[in-house]
Amino acid sequence: MTAPEIAILGVGMHPWGKWGRNFVEYGVVAARAALDDAGVEWHDIQFVSGADTMRNGYPGYVSGATFAQALGWQGAQVASSYAACASGATALSAARAQILAGLCDVALVVGADTTPKGFLAPNKGERGDDPDWLRFRLLGATNPTYFALYARRRMELHGATQRDFAKVKVKNARHGLHNPYARYRKEVSEADVMASPVVSEPLRLLDICATSDGAAALVVSSMEFARSRAAGKPVRVAAISTVTPRYPNTVIEMPNFSTDSGAGAALPELSFRDSIAAKAYEEAGMGPDDLDLAEVYDLSTALELDWYENIGLCKPGEAEKLLNDGDTTIGGRVPVNASGGLACFGEAVPAQALAQVCEIAWHLRAQAGDRQVEGARVGLTVNQGLFGHGSSVILTV
Amino acid sequence: MKQQVPAIDGWFTDDAEGPRLIGSRGVETGSYFFPRALAVSANPAAPTERREDVLLSRRGTVWSFTTNHYQPPEPYMSPDPFEPYSVLAVELAEEQMVVLGQLAAGVDPSTLTIGMEVELVFEPLFEDDDYAYMTWRWRPV
Numbered sequence: 001m002t003a004p005e006i007a008i009l010g011v012g013m014h015p016w017g018k019w020g021r022n023f024v025e026y027g028v029v030a031a032r033a034a035l036d037d038a039g040v041e042w043h044d045i046q047f048v049s050g051a052d053t054m055r056n057g058y059p060g061y062v063s064g065a066t067f068a069q070a071l072g073w074q075g076a077q078v079a080s081s082y083a084a085c086a087s088g089a090t091a092l093s094a095a096r097a098q099i100l101a102g103l104c105d106v107a108l109v110v111g112a113d114t115t116p117k118g119f120l121a122p123n124k125g126e127r128g129d130d131p132d133w134l135r136f137r138l139l140g141a142t143n144p145t146y147f148a149l150y151a152r153r154r155m156e157l158h159g160a161t162q163r164d165f166a167k168v169k170v171k172n173a174r175h176g177l178h179n180p181y182a183r184y185r186k187e188v189s190e191a192d193v194m195a196s197p198v199v200s201e202p203l204r205l206l207d208i209c210a211t212s213d214g215a216a217a218l219v220v221s222s223m224e225f226a227r228s229r230a231a232g233k234p235v236r237v238a239a240i241s242t243v244t245p246r247y248p249n250t251v252i253e254m255p256n257f258s259t260d261s262g263a264g265a266a267l268p269e270l271s272f273r274d275s276i277a278a279k280a281y282e283e284a285g286m287g288p289d290d291l292d293l294a295e296v297y298d299l300s301t302a303l304e305l306d307w308y309e310n311i312g313l314c315k316p317g318e319a320e321k322l323l324n325d326g327d328t329t330i331g332g333r334v335p336v337n338a339s340g341g342l343a344c345f346g347e348a349v350p351a352q353a354l355a356q357v358c359e360i361a362w363h364l365r366a367q368a369g370d371r372q373v374e375g376a377r378v379g380l381t382v383n384q385g386l387f388g389h390g391s392s393v394i395l396t397v
Numbered sequence: 398m399k400q401q402v403p404a405i406d407g408w409f410t411d412d413a414e415g416p417r418l419i420g421s422r423g424v425e426t427g428s429y430f431f432p433r434a435l436a437v438s439a440n441p442a443a444p445t446e447r448r449e450d451v452l453l454s455r456r457g458t459v460w461s462f463t464t465n466h467y468q469p470p471e472p473y474m475s476p477d478p479f480e481p482y483s484v485l486a487v488e489l490a491e492e493q494m495v496v497l498g499q500l501a502a503g504v505d506p507s508t509l510t511i512g513m514e515v516e517l518v519f520e521p522l523f524e525d526d527d528y529a530y531m532t533w534r535w536r537p538v
Contacts, residue, residue, distance in 0.1 A: 141497060
């Protein structure tokens with residue numbers, strides 16, 4: 001069943017970095033930029049949808065209200081969503097539901113984060129019933145530990161090499177070179193990656209994304225509202241997927257100690273990661289061949305290669321060839337992470353899925369500057385986070 | 398020798414036959430679950446099925462592995478100075494599931510390969526003045 005569409009009237013971001021300021025400041029900057037871009041006044045926003053941060057206390061858990069207050073209370077209805085790395089897409093989904101239900105015409109979606117230095121760590125305290133706490137205590141299983149397990153598996157199954165992984169970083173670094181919102185804007189060579197210290201074998205420091213401060217925001221509306229406001233055809237949201245896994249999920253996922261057991265149930269037709277984009281394609285009535293570009297969640301360089309297969313750009317085991325043939329480089333068949341990806345941004349959890357949407361929107365409006373994917377008409381975002389979250393958004397124009 | 402106490406209660410046993418992880422099995426579907434305490438999952442075909450405690454297979458094969466070269470944040474109890482450590486994902490054949498665990502002390506991680514057979518051992522994870530806090534680990538057979 002294809003879903004009815006909503007319009008993206010405006011997009012805005014605060015540059016990614018390690019700025020050390022309150023996340024609310026970044027969110028307000030991104031929100032004002034999106035409002036300006038949309039030509040919509042703050043007092044006209046009827047619904048504020050916040051993507052939560054878990055690392056900034058109570059204001060982070062009620063981010064929708066936090067941003068609404070910081071922009072100046074004006075009576076809008078509010079919601080706040082947390083879905084790990086998919087939080088931004090879930091907040092967008094909440095706004096879409098309000099709009100498609102006819103409960104509001106125009107909504108503001110905002111996600112922002114301030115991150116500590118180093119590894120993402122669990123919340124403090126002795127919490128022996130929280131798998132996210134226990135995985136650090138009992139195993140030292142950091143996030144890169146899981147990325148490395150996938151990467152080693154990819155090397156074993158598909159013959160990927162550390163040099164292939166390095167090439168992903170080289171590509172993304174080049175893509176992000178002129179992106180004003182990216183944190184890292186510097187050419188990186190294969191030799192640089194190979195010379196960087198090993199974090200979790202086989203992954204090195206430059207294979208793994210950092211954590212960053214940043215913010216992204218969208219102004220979205222009904223198609224009718226968009227037609228009444230703007231000249232020309234707006235970018236449209238054709239699909240939002242926020243699916244959960246199907247039992248049994250036999251791939252080890254953060255923050256779990258084990259997979260589901262395949263002993264008592266037939267394996268699902270699609271793996272969880274495959275199912276995330278599949279649902280978006282179904283909603284949009286499209287397939288991988290329709291894509292002009294994609295923004296995928298390169299938590300590690302190796303994971304970007306997995307995503308090529310998970311979103312159907314190629315068959316399992318062919319991602320290295322796709323990369324090495326230049327198909328996923330700007331100018332290639334279907335550029336991936338034209339923004340520079342997490343390799344150039346670092347992860348600002350609640351803002352990241354929205355930043356992916358901002359990037360696609362700029363390309364579909366031919367406003368992506370030096371990194372523009374020429375003639376882009378359809379783009380897909382995809383990500384996955386812990387606790388069974390994932391999201392994919394398809395935009396079209 | 399310090400008194401040995403489990404680093405977490407109810408996740409494993411150390412009986413005469415050697416250490417085993419304690420999981421549970423749904424009596425209707427035969428699905429396995431580990432750890433029991435966190436109730437991490439359910440088979441949607443029988444979400445309310447009764448579960449019986451079972452000892453998971455002591456041996457499995459390596460699905461994947463990694464060695465960490467940076468000190469993780471708390472609550473990881475790092476030796477001082479920090480030492481690199483390895484984490485294995487091990488596939489259990491009968492349970493058709495993958496279970497994580499650290500690599501046993503003294504094993505050279507460069508000898509690890511995917512598909513290698515490993516077995517569960519019982520080792521101290523960290524110690525304080527009075528106790529050795531014990532955990533499960535995987536050691537090549």
